[in-house]
Amino acid sequence: MTLRHASYFLLMAVLLVLVGVLQSWSVAMGLLNMCLISAILALGVNIQWGYAGLFSVGTMGFVALGGLAVVLTSMPPVHEAWSAGGLGVLGGLAIGVLAIIAAVQVHRRMAKGWARLAVQAVVVIGGFFLYRAVLDPAVDAIEGTNTAVAGYLGGAGMPVILSWVVGGLLAAGAAWVIGKVSLGLRSDYLAIATLGISETIVAIMKNEDWLSRGVRNVNGLPRPVPYEVNLQNNPDFVAWAQSFGFDAVEGSSIFVKACYAVIFVVVLALIMWLSERAWNSPWGRMMRAIRDNETAAKAMGKDVKKRHLQVFILGSAVCGIAGAMLVTLDGLLTPATYQPLRFTFLIWVMVIVGGSGNNWGAVLGGFLIWFLWIEVEPIGIWAITNLTAAMPEDSGLRAHLLDSAAHVRLLTMGIILLLVLRFAPRGLIPER
């Protein structure tokens, strides 16, 4: 990292401090936390795109799976729901998985022809109806128990930090299945296939209420840090906060966010260290060789398909971890908020702007783009308010412009991406 690149990070720090001075320290800390998570997400995408050149736009799906992992790991189990339909759901899912395995085995074992197709059709269709027959009554039973607050199976009741690991594993498992099916596809085809998969994952999370309450959301997730209310009731803490010049409410909010920030920095540093090690290892050189010339790498005896699968799983796992951290920070899981513009394409902008193929670049991109994503809105409103100050108070155009100012951020992101692609195609911190 040269002096110039280090100065980018310094500038980023100055920007965050500026927010603290101009807006409030609580806002600045919140921004910092999201920047840290974005940096991890960008690292995940960088592993797939920068290391191996995989054009996968399914990031949103893995982030959502990470969020699901938090619910499945940390919420207390709902015992009534388990006794009402737990076995049925497990049985139904087992039947579904067995049917798919059976169909794959039929495909492998039998000779090609109409007979194989017929047997496969029977296995798949029969398996589907059997799966629905076992699953449906169990799901109805679960969703019927105490619908207002539960209506789902609950989680394992384990510490919430553990869910970050589980999120990574869940995303990795999904990536294995998805990669097996779709990594053989050509670049653009892979993009559409992964886009479709991510939409499907979110659709499942929205609809399968027995799993995570669907669009009724799960809130009140456990936290790895103290609650603000407890801090505000603690006289020692209040006195401590006042010694810095903050009142109890603001002090507690900043303290909680700072606790999150410390944990996130540790996770980011760990992933960053591993990524750098991987990048500089023989494995990293092999990945770049595959990325730059697949045919030559194949000729050298590298198993391209297997390496692609490996790097796809690793990148997805990192995205899953970030997704779990995000939901932990929010304290609630809202499947409806997962939108491709925000959770897939924005992450791509981070990687491209920061510098694909450079981990430091990805981190910088994560910080910078998230900062702009949030701060462009108040700046836009401020600018429009000033620009339209000369217009009469009741002007329809002025009201419309003020209402629309919030959408300036999409415009800004697009323009930044286009400018970087044109004038600095290798990003702010290019690959070495």
Add this chain to the structure above:
Amino acid sequence: MDFLNALVLLGNFVLIPAISYGSQLALGALGITLIYGILRFSHFAHGDVMAFGTMAVILVTWWLQGMGVSIDPLPTALLALPVGIAVAAGLLLGTDRTIYRFYRKVKAPPIVVVMASLGVMFVVNGLVRFIIGPDDQNFADGARFLFTVRDFKEATGLDEGLGLRWSQLITIVVTLAVMSGLFWFLNRTRTGKSMRAFSDNEDLALLSGINPERVVAVTWLIVAVLVTVAGTLYGLDKSFKPFTYFQLLLPMFAAAILGGMGNPLGAVAGAYIIALSEVGVTYAFRKFFQYLLPESMEPSGLMQLLSTDYKFAVSFVLLVFVLLFRPTGLFKGQSI
């Protein structure tokens, strides 16, 4: 009689909606496949350009409605269509001039151009939301039904009815007209032939004196017509919401890939397959089987394969399944 009732039921709830939805998808997918064939990249901004053209149509429609212009029973939006096409053409030619042409000149790899189209996607998406807002907009007017379910029942004496909305009829008629126009253009005119030559073999086409900039400009003009018509028809049939149009990207691409990228006929076939399976898989077939099967065998459940929220999953599963067995789509497509 029962058999007829079952057919009418299927027609009303599956076939007609699927055909009109499929027509809208087909127009969109044709645009994607043309861009892929001639400009050689996946145009991710397609859904948003569609929203942009439709937005122009809506604004002009509102202005016309305000002036008291009406072509009842047809929707006023049809009058506004040429303006919308012109606006979309302006946008597409403008982005080509400022953005894509540079990458053509430096012969950038396709993936870089795809990234650029992601940038355009963000910009256009932001523009649409900035101008018309992110909410649902209704701009359909004119008569709603050509004939309603009740009219049909009274006329035929069947238990089940078949309703046809004007928007559905317009969709089908306009799509047929635009598609036959496009295929006539591609197969019969000199410019169309040079476009196909350019798509088949760029170097050979350049060698024979075809002007690439002209081919590209004509392609964008055709795409402007296709997306604006598709977007307007979709908006008349359902409603206009920028986010929905962005999401149409997935089924449109799925249709184009399913049929084979760069193959116009394939895109049309793919679109109808996607639409039929999306509607069919999420329709509850219970009543349909009640008519067909004897009482003792009547189904007890809804006979719905998947809930309607899974329609994106349908296009995606179909896509992956076909690609596994035919990597370049049903009709032979290109792969860059």
